[in-house]
Amino acid sequence: MKQAKRERLSASGWRVGSAADFLSLSPEEAAFVELKLSLSESLRAYRNALGMTQIELAKRLRSSQSRVAKMEAGDPSVSADLLLRSLLAVGARRPEIARAITRKRLRRGVSLSS
Amino acid sequence: MKQAKRERLSASGWRVGSAADFLSLSPEEAAFVELKLSLSESLRAYRNALGMTQIELAKRLRSSQSRVAKMEAGDPSVSADLLLRSLLAVGARRPEIARAITRKRLRRGVSLSS
């Protein structure tokens, strides 16, 4: 992915809703980002369900708290690889992962004048 | 992933069936490898369905024939990221990807004395 686009993306913060691209993301790129965000959310859900802190999860993953935070935030520096591995590590099996992928993400609105 | 393990894995050629690990892969690592292999197979299926050669697909992906071959072969140097992106590029949508992930791979037997 052209990191220029990534930067524009991450710069957009949470507006990456289901219409990810008033930035110039190709449909495929947008779909990919969405897919990763679904995995992110799923990971956080698993961690919460297990009642773990990010530090604890990081330990289980042999990673660091900051990386876990980034995983859950959908940071562009986090790959789908890492998300999938992490999901498997918290006990998700294929069917759950498949469901996470199918499920569209909750809309996080773009409220301009909150 | 400890690349030592990767090497042992790839060295094992096609024996990476559903019991991927008479090599010392942790269950999660094994599950992850299996998952990627499912995506690989799915990608090849898509390409065949589209009647494309690896070269044509490579062009569409702005990649190279050799990388496409590696994707389809489940080469350890190929990430799930690349597989997912490629699947999206050949037209797979989330539900198809989810199905690919759910589906267990076809057993490719270990026949010793052919």
Next chain:
DNA sequence: TGACAATATGTCCAATCGGACATATCTACT
């Protein structure tokens, strides 16, 4: 308000990945 745990953000450097190229192997046809 202050203190503390949890989470988020920014940066660095080593490890991994990916496009490209060369070259080998396979397949089908004559």
Next chain:
DNA sequence: AGTAGATATGTCCGATTGGACATATTGTCA
């Protein structure tokens, strides 16, 4: 056998990723 197209394998080097650390922000108590 010889040729050609398709696929596989090996390697290189620039690009991306990830663990680690520092530091900032947030949330929840008293």
